[in-house]
Amino acid sequence: MIQVHINKQLHGANGDFQLNASLHIAEGEFVALFGASGVGKTTLLRCLAGLEQPEQGNIVVSGETWLDSAARINLPPQQRRVGYMFQDYALFPNMTVRGNLEFALRKGPDHKRVNELLELMVLGELQHRKPDSLSGGQKQRVALARALASEPRLLLLDEPFSALDAEMRSRLHDEILRLQKHFGITTVIVSHDVSEVCKLTSRVMMMEAGRIVQQGKPIDVFSAGQASGKFRFTGEILAIEAMDVMFSLTVLVGNQIVRVVAMPDEAAKLCVGERVMLVSKAFNPMVIKLEQ
Amino acid sequence: MIIDWQPLILTFKLAAVTTVILLCIGVPFAWWLANTRIRFKPVVEAMVSMPLVLPPSVLGFYLLLAFSPEYWFGAWLDREVGIRLAFSFEGLVVASVIFSFPFLAHPVQAAFQNLPRSLTDAARILGKSNWQTFTRVLIPNIKPALLSGTVLAFAHTVGEFGVVLMIGGNLPNETRVASIAIYDEVESLNYAAANFYAGVLFVLSFLILLLVYAVNRRVQK
Numbered sequence: 001m002i003q004v005h006i007n008k009q010l011h012g013a014n015g016d017f018q019l020n021a022s023l024h025i026a027e028g029e030f031v032a033l034f035g036a037s038g039v040g041k042t043t044l045l046r047c048l049a050g051l052e053q054p055e056q057g058n059i060v061v062s063g064e065t066w067l068d069s070a071a072r073i074n075l076p077p078q079q080r081r082v083g084y085m086f087q088d089y090a091l092f093p094n095m096t097v098r099g100n101l102e103f104a105l106r107k108g109p110d111h112k113r114v115n116e117l118l119e120l121m122v123l124g125e126l127q128h129r130k131p132d133s134l135s136g137g138q139k140q141r142v143a144l145a146r147a148l149a150s151e152p153r154l155l156l157l158d159e160p161f162s163a164l165d166a167e168m169r170s171r172l173h174d175e176i177l178r179l180q181k182h183f184g185i186t187t188v189i190v191s192h193d194v195s196e197v198c199k200l201t202s203r204v205m206m207m208e209a210g211r212i213v214q215q216g217k218p219i220d221v222f223s224a225g226q227a228s229g230k231f232r233f234t235g236e237i238l239a240i241e242a243m244d245v246m247f248s249l250t251v252l253v254g255n256q257i258v259r260v261v262a263m264p265d266e267a268a269k270l271c272v273g274e275r276v277m278l279v280s281k282a283f284n285p286m287v288i289k290l291e292q
Numbered sequence: 293m294i295i296d297w298q299p300l301i302l303t304f305k306l307a308a309v310t311t312v313i314l315l316c317i318g319v320p321f322a323w324w325l326a327n328t329r330i331r332f333k334p335v336v337e338a339m340v341s342m343p344l345v346l347p348p349s350v351l352g353f354y355l356l357l358a359f360s361p362e363y364w365f366g367a368w369l370d371r372e373v374g375i376r377l378a379f380s381f382e383g384l385v386v387a388s389v390i391f392s393f394p395f396l397a398h399p400v401q402a403a404f405q406n407l408p409r410s411l412t413d414a415a416r417i418l419g420k421s422n423w424q425t426f427t428r429v430l431i432p433n434i435k436p437a438l439l440s441g442t443v444l445a446f447a448h449t450v451g452e453f454g455v456v457l458m459i460g461g462n463l464p465n466e467t468r469v470a471s472i473a474i475y476d477e478v479e480s481l482n483y484a485a486a487n488f489y490a491g492v493l494f495v496l497s498f499l500i501l502l503l504v505y506a507v508n509r510r511v512q513k
Contacts, residue, residue: 049413049417050417051413051416051417076416077413077416077417078417078419078420078421080417081419082417083417084413084414084417086410086413086414088408088410090408090410090411090413090414092411092414092415092429092433093433094429094432094433103415103418103420104418106418106419146418150417150418150419
């Protein structure tokens with residue numbers, strides 16, 4: 001059980017505000033901190049890791065006090081035993097993949113554990129390469145393996161997938177889910193990707209201006225109050241084809257290709273490459289609008 | 293022609309001692325400067341850079357005054373530590389450390405600043421002490437800058453003339469470094485000897501720089 005209460009002055013792009021967050025995380029739970037940029041998600045994560053110190057607050061992890069501003073207790077990051085995955089991965093460029101993992105071990109050399117992690121993350125072939133020669137997805141796997149190598153009690157992921165393409169992201173999502181279950185490790189992920197949060201976590205905490213404004217099961221949180229009868233999304237026209245008296249538009253919406261029908265006068269005003277908004281009022285398609 | 297090797301030996305001894313001292317104090321200092329948020333940081337940076345722009349004679353002049361037993365600092369050193377820095381090898385070392393400082397500190401500071409902050413954070417989270425982080429993560433990742441800074445400081449010390457002349461004079465085996473010897477030999481119209489010292493410095497300087505660029509190219513690959 002992790003109990004967190006944090007108060008910290010933040011300097012955002014739109015002026016100063018207070019990070020004022022209280023949260024509980026159960027043992028082995030996978031939760032998300034969700035919100036727009038600059039609402040304090042990463043700062044909260046950094047406070048958990050001990051990289052930043054809140055003005056006031058306390059953090060208790062499984063009965064052990066990491067932070068208690070009243071009692072002037074503040075464990076340094078070295079003693080907190082967290083695993084942290086940075087947005088830029090923060091792999092040590094001077095060490096090989098294997099070297100990065102070995103550096104992370106807390107109790108001296110342990111070939112077995114390193115080998116096990118290399119195998120688990122399918123990094124065996126890459127173990128003697130330097131990080132600079134790896135692709136984004138490979139670096140990401142190394143970063144995850146390194147975070148796990150230190151046998152953390154709490155795993156913190158700071159938008160770890162934001163720099164990857166959709167396919168790679170989806171594969172790593174599967175991987176991280178598998179590892180999280182395998183090690184049963186309590187995990188907090190910072191994300192502003194709705195599908196990621198829904199796929200990975202059992203609970204999402206929605207943050208706005210330094211506060212947790214809502215929390216619950218991702219699907220419930222994201223759908224609450226947002227479902228309306230209207231159905232609309234924006235996309236880019238890929239093709240316009242004539243079919244009998246009508247026209248068929250092929251539209252790219254996100255990563256999905258949608259085919260819709262248009263009247264000749266509508267189609268005449270459109271050309272390939274233009275951005276359009278698709279709106280339907282006539283029926284309720286049970287699609288939930290996902291906007292941040 | 294009988295060649296006196298002393299000025300050359302003295303020059304490289306001075307440069308070597310200076311470089312070692314600079315590495316010991318300059319690298320931690322550069323790290324501090326790269327990370328500090330103190331308000332008077334620009335003042336410190338300006339002070340560090342002063343030797344780059346000041347005429348060496350200005351620096352030499354003030355150092356001479358400072359080292360002189362006639363004034364309080366020199367007198368205090370003489371009385372308490374028993375060292376006279378004016379017209380001595382020790383004095384040259386102190387002066388060289390000061391005037392070669394920016395040549396080491398600048399590239400190293402820039403390199404520290406260019407390292408992502410997350411590397412330090414990551415090492416700390418992995419349980420590493422500040423010292424382990426410094427020696428195993430930060431230093432190995434600024435090697436090219438460290439190498440060029442070291443060599444520049446060394447080469448600059450080899451080549452310094454004005455400051456040495458002001459505070460060292462021309463004492464054989466004590467302060468008569470190669471650059472001074474050249475000047476002295478020319479003064480006495482002994483061009484052959486001057487040519488010898490000058491040639492050695494010329495070739496060595498070129499070789500040193502060549503080494504730096506060659507090694508840096510390999511490191512970057």
